[in-house]
Amino acid sequence: MVLENILFSLAAVRWTDAGTVLLLFILVLLILDQLRNRKPRNYPPGPTPLPFVGNVFHLDVTQPHIHLTKLSEHYGNIFSLRLGNLNTVVVNTYSMVKKALIDQANIFTGRPTSDVLKKNNQVPRCNLQ
Incomplete structure (x- = not known):
């Protein structure tokens, strides 16, 4: 039920809105930055x-x-x-x-x-x- 509500609300968003596209772009950049710069377990603090x-x-x-x-x-x-x-x-x-x-x-x-x-x-x- 909750998943259906989330999917319905995502379908209602206007993805062509410039603010939404910019927000998604920044979010993707932040995720890529975090993935690229993960430290190994034995890395110095x-x-x-x-x-x-x-x-x-x-x-x-x-x-x-x-x-x-x-x-x-x-x-x-x-x-x-x-x-x-x-x-x-x-x-x-x-x-x-x-x-x-x-x-x-x-x-x-x-x-x-x-x-x-x-x-x-x-x-x-x-x-x-």
Whole structure:
């Protein structure tokens, strides 16, 4: 009975209405964004991203290092961000960076390079002592 009422009400909607078409288009885009950006079960934790833009608005562009440090206090030394459509894993301590880039280099080679690293000649700005 309920299903018949839903189908009847859907049949009565004017699907050619521009607002309805726009609403359906946005709904499909949101569903596709959610399906495309699902995280695997063992993916590092991080703040919940917004559709389409990810965590871009969660970052302080004037002092990103301070904001990333605050995020590490909340999510741990390894956490994830989605910057636009690029999933990013942030590693926050020297020992973990060394382990990732030197001890397990074969796993981490071939990863996409961010524009920040391109500007710094492939070396992130950090104090590696």
